[in-house]
Amino acid sequence: MMKQLFYLFLGAMLMVSCVEETNPEFDQKSFTKIYDNNLFTINYFPIDMVQTEDGGYLILGGRRLETPSFIGIYLMKADKDGNFVSDVEVDESFTNPVARLALINNTYRFFCMDPLTYQVHLAQTDANLEAVNIEPVNGAFNYPCAAQADGNSFILLSYDDLDKQSVLTVLNANGNVTQSRAFTIGAGEDVDGPILRHFMRIGRQYPFEVGRIPGGLYYFNGFYNYTFSLVFTNLNQDGPNGVVNGNQEEGGLSAVQPLSATKFAVARFSFDDNYLVPNTTLNPTGISSSVNLGGNTLPELEPNARIKILRTSINNKNVLVYGSNTRSKQIGLYFYDEATGTFITSKYLGFSNPFEIAQVISTEDGGLAVCGTTYVAGRFPRICLIKLHPDDLSKVK
Amino acid sequence: MKKFYLLPCLLLLAGLTFGQATKKRKGTFSNPAQNQKETFLDKQWWLGFKAGMNLSQVLVEKRYSALSPGNYDASLTDKGYDDFSSPGTQATLEVTFYYKGFSFSLQPGFRHSVFTYSNNYEWTDPENANNRLELNYQNEQKVDYAEVPLIFKYDVIGNKLRPYVQVGIYYGFLINANKAVEISGTDYASGGVNEFRNDPVIIGAKDLFAKNHWGLLGGLGANYNLGNVRLNLDIQYRKGMSLINSTENRFGSDRLSGIGEAMDDIKLNNLVFSFGCLFPMRYLASGFKTLDQR
Numbered sequence: 001m002m003k004q005l006f007y008l009f010l011g012a013m014l015m016v017s018c019v020e021e022t023n024p025e026f027d028q029k030s031f032t033k034i035y036d037n038n039l040f041t042i043n044y045f046p047i048d049m050v051q052t053e054d055g056g057y058l059i060l061g062g063r064r065l066e067t068p069s070f071i072g073i074y075l076m077k078a079d080k081d082g083n084f085v086s087d088v089e090v091d092e093s094f095t096n097p098v099a100r101l102a103l104i105n106n107t108y109r110f111f112c113m114d115p116l117t118y119q120v121h122l123a124q125t126d127a128n129l130e131a132v133n134i135e136p137v138n139g140a141f142n143y144p145c146a147a148q149a150d151g152n153s154f155i156l157l158s159y160d161d162l163d164k165q166s167v168l169t170v171l172n173a174n175g176n177v178t179q180s181r182a183f184t185i186g187a188g189e190d191v192d193g194p195i196l197r198h199f200m201r202i203g204r205q206y207p208f209e210v211g212r213i214p215g216g217l218y219y220f221n222g223f224y225n226y227t228f229s230l231v232f233t234n235l236n237q238d239g240p241n242g243v244v245n246g247n248q249e250e251g252g253l254s255a256v257q258p259l260s261a262t263k264f265a266v267a268r269f270s271f272d273d274n275y276l277v278p279n280t281t282l283n284p285t286g287i288s289s290s291v292n293l294g295g296n297t298l299p300e301l302e303p304n305a306r307i308k309i310l311r312t313s314i315n316n317k318n319v320l321v322y323g324s325n326t327r328s329k330q331i332g333l334y335f336y337d338e339a340t341g342t343f344i345t346s347k348y349l350g351f352s353n354p355f356e357i358a359q360v361i362s363t364e365d366g367g368l369a370v371c372g373t374t375y376v377a378g379r380f381p382r383i384c385l386i387k388l389h390p391d392d393l394s395k396v397k
Numbered sequence: 398m399k400k401f402y403l404l405p406c407l408l409l410l411a412g413l414t415f416g417q418a419t420k421k422r423k424g425t426f427s428n429p430a431q432n433q434k435e436t437f438l439d440k441q442w443w444l445g446f447k448a449g450m451n452l453s454q455v456l457v458e459k460r461y462s463a464l465s466p467g468n469y470d471a472s473l474t475d476k477g478y479d480d481f482s483s484p485g486t487q488a489t490l491e492v493t494f495y496y497k498g499f500s501f502s503l504q505p506g507f508r509h510s511v512f513t514y515s516n517n518y519e520w521t522d523p524e525n526a527n528n529r530l531e532l533n534y535q536n537e538q539k540v541d542y543a544e545v546p547l548i549f550k551y552d553v554i555g556n557k558l559r560p561y562v563q564v565g566i567y568y569g570f571l572i573n574a575n576k577a578v579e580i581s582g583t584d585y586a587s588g589g590v591n592e593f594r595n596d597p598v599i600i601g602a603k604d605l606f607a608k609n610h611w612g613l614l615g616g617l618g619a620n621y622n623l624g625n626v627r628l629n630l631d632i633q634y635r636k637g638m639s640l641i642n643s644t645e646n647r648f649g650s651d652r653l654s655g656i657g658e659a660m661d662d663i664k665l666n667n668l669v670f671s672f673g674c675l676f677p678m679r680y681l682a683s684g685f686k687t688l689d690q691r
Contacts, residue, residue: 019639020607022459022662026645032654036464040522040529040586076467084465330651352598352655376464376657377532377582380520 024081028055029365029389032349033082034374034382044074046358046383048099049371050108052127055080055364059371060099060110061383062201063089070095070115071201077129082385088129094121096199098208102149104173111137111144111156118142120158122175137175141167143199145222146208153178155210157220159185159195166222168210168233179235186226194249195223204304207254207269216261217241217284221253228252230266232284242284244293247271253290257309257320259338265309265320268293272303276334278320279341296343298334300326311338312362314396319344321360323370329354331372331386335396345395349386353378366390440679443493447504447629447673452481453512454666458640461647464518464657476514476536476661481668483511483537489671491629493550500550500561508542508569510667532582534658539576540606540641540665542569546614560619567635568611576602576650578658600653604646605660612637612664620675627675637664 037044043064052058061074073090092115099110107124112134114121120141123134143159145166154171165182172178185191197203206228209221217232224231230244230253246252251270258264261284266277268290275295282288301307302325310321318338326332331349336342349355349370357372367389374384455478464474489506515535522528548565579597583590616633642660643649653659 019609019611020642020644021640023644026647029645030648032463032648032651032659033465034463034657036466036518036657037468038466038518038520039468040520040525078465082465084467087467349651350655351651352653355655374655377518377520377530379530 027081028387030367030392031082031387032384033078033084033386034376034384035076035078035084036376036380036382040380043381044076044383045373045381046371047097048101048110049359049361049369049385050101050103051361051363051369052077054127056085056127057082057369057371057385058101058108058127058129059383059385060097060101062097065092065095070113070199071097073097073112073123075125075129075132076383077127078385082387086129088125088132090123090132090134094123094134096144097123098144098147100148102154104149104152109149109154109173111147111154113142113144118161120144120156122154122171135175137171137177139169139177139180141169141177143195145195146210146220148210148212150212155212155218157208157210157222159192159223161192161196164192166220166224166231168218168220168231168235170218170235181233181235181238183224183231183233183240185223191226192223204249205306207252207306209253209256211256211258213258213261213284219256219258219284221256230256230282230290242282243287244282245287245289247289247291251291254305255307255309255322257311259311265311265336265338265341266290266293266295267307267309267322267324268295269304274298274301274303274305274307274324276307276322276336277341278322278336278338278343298324298332300328300332302327306357308357308360310360310362310368312368314366314368314393315390317344317397319396321368323357323360325356329356331355331357331370333360333368333370335393344397347388347393347395350374350384355384363387367393439497441495442678443491443495443500443627443675444678445491445493445627445629445673445675446489447491447506447631447671448486448488449631449669449671449673451485451487451508451510451667451669453483453485453510454478454480454668455512455514456637456664456666458662458664460661461659462657463648463654463659474516474518476516478512478514483513485510485539485667487669487671489546489673491673491675493675498552500548500552502546502548502550502563502565504546504548506544506546507572508544508667508669509539510542510665511537511539512665513537527585529585530582531585532580534656535579535581536658537577537579538574538602540574541572542610543572544569548614550618552620557622558619559622560617562617563615563631563633565614566611567614569609571603571606571608571610574602574606576600576605576653578653578656580656598652598656600650602650602653604649605643605653607639607641607643610637610639610641610665612639612666616669625677627677629671629673629675631669631671631673633667633669633671635667635669637666639664641665 062071063074076087077085145157169180228246232242255267277295308323322334335344487508493502546567550563581594618631
């Protein structure tokens with residue numbers, strides 16, 4: 001009988017060991033968080049996000065100011081479980097933050113603007129948002145459009161409203177200019193109207209971008225010669241080395257990700273339609289047109305959708321992640337094989353209330369974090385953060 | 398499925414072992430044939446069926462929400478659980494071995510439990526009282542379990558009416574789960590006082606619940622001998638000892654997390670009322686008399 005009792009006890013213990021227990025590891029593995037504020041008129045929206053060294057998340061955002069002109073600066077920190085930790089509403093004397101948030105000398109840096117002089121400033125903060133320091137960059141640069149870190153330097157696209165020029169500049173970590181070159185957007189009174197409306201966030205938001213082909217030419221995606229174009233330059237010669245022309249304001253590239261010297265993953269827009277082009281060859285020293293790039297048309301995406309491209313590795317596979325907004329008000333993630341451009345799978349985030357993407361990043365556990373805006377109760381814009389573990393992306397293989 | 402059969406098999410095996418054990422009496426003179434007959438008559442197997450209703454109570458181990466507030470205390474929007482308010486149902490097959498007032502009972506069954514909670518949200522504007530929205534989220538969870546309780550009973554007193562007390566352990570296997578969320582509220586910002594109630598969002602929520610859970614039980618009841626049949630009234634309090642929610646899939650439903658909903662880490666207690674009848678498996682005397690009528 002002792003033997004049977006032993007088996008009975010053993011069986012019971014085995015079954016009890018299969019039950020659910022609180023597991024803090026699961027809390028940071030996958031989650032959806034919506035950062036609410038109970039003030040009726042508050043309007044926060046994210047612009048960029050990084051994962052900090054403590055596993056938490058630092059979000060750079062914008063906020064609607066009481067006197068509508070430009071957009072204010074909002075910073076928020078969440079812990080590794082996605083829970084709100086702290087936030088900062090930066091003084092209204094600085095507006096229009098642009099980034100990729102860059103970690104240089106233990107501070108996260110981004111660019112912003114003085115709303116009175118339009119002068120570009122370099123802002124820096126720590127991972128816990130204990131202080132935000134903002135200093136003007138050296139040189140007369142106005143209207144920051146896009147920025148990207150390149151090692152310990154920055155590549156900045158700004159707009160010169162006096163001479164109506166797109167200005168591409170390389171600055172060091174302290175905001176000192178090392179190289180700069182200006183490119184005309186064209187002559188005429190109303191030619192910069194779309195740019196100014198973009199800055200006041202009362203019109204279409206253009207997908208300004210800057211970057212550098214690894215070890216090669218710099219590029220910007222912005223206005224050049226009356227057209228929203230992708231412009232390549234070595235910053236030494238007048239005029240661009242190469243241009244991928246758009247179609248005035250109605251066609252162009254909505255996202256750019258260089259893969260090699262001539263191979264690119266891009267997305268393009270054309271008269272409200274969107275096309276994902278995960279594997280294409282662009283000539284950085286010639287003139288071409290984005291219209292000829294073809295691509296996968298996705299009717300499910302909203303007109304002129306915001307598109308983000310992330311080059312990453314998931315489940316030991318090099319992939320391109322395209323993140324965008326669908327007509328059904330979800331965030332769509334589309335995964336392509338980086339080597340071939342072949343479609344792998346898709347994943348849709350958000351439901352019930354509208355969701356819009358702002359940024360998608362890789363996380364230290366090999367997963368993804370997607371930052372965006374959701375509309376709580378269908379009406380209050382709030383920042384949201386969706387964390388996906390590689391297990392959630394098991395179809396990516 | 399292997400797990401599903403493991404415990405009942407073991408329990409039956411143990412029951413049979415106890416049931417067939419013999420005990421030698423020492424130091425007294427007795428008629429061996431008479432003793433054997435009395436020992437035989439002290440034992441009985443009962444087989445029966447019970448059904449009834451149950452009420453649920455939730456114990457929160459750790460609170461979670463998809464909403465992470467920045468300017469107000471998260472506790473203001475905590476879920477408020479309604480204890481023992483929504484009736485569920487259960488049906489049980491009972492196999493009981495009786496020996497000298499003690500019973501060893503295996504009661505595999507199906508349990509459908511319902512529990513509800515609500516939370517409230519409010520958005521206001523200190524500068525304009527008309528800018529105000531109040532929302533109430535009413536959540537109803539319906540969970541179905543296959544359960545295997547193992548129970549020891551002691552008949553306190555009586556012959557025809559036999560009250561008993563009981564303690565035991567149970568193990569539950571999730572069969573299905575559904576969740577319904579109904580949002581209602583008052584909108585003061587639309588030019589008047591607009592009270593509204595949306596159609597509930599109803600989703601299958603099996604992935605949001607733990608596949609297995611276990612607990613302890615205690616209770617009391619009574620058997621009433623009616624001819625060869627026993628009528629049974631049974632009341633149990635079941636205390637959940639493990640979480641009934643899935644900790645890994647907490648945010649697994651976009652429909653729910655999209656509206657800020659995420660399940661807490663919870664244990665489920667139940668008050669279970671059952672009524673049924675039991676049939677003897679052995680007839681111990683001529684005329685098909687059972688143990689209590691010999």
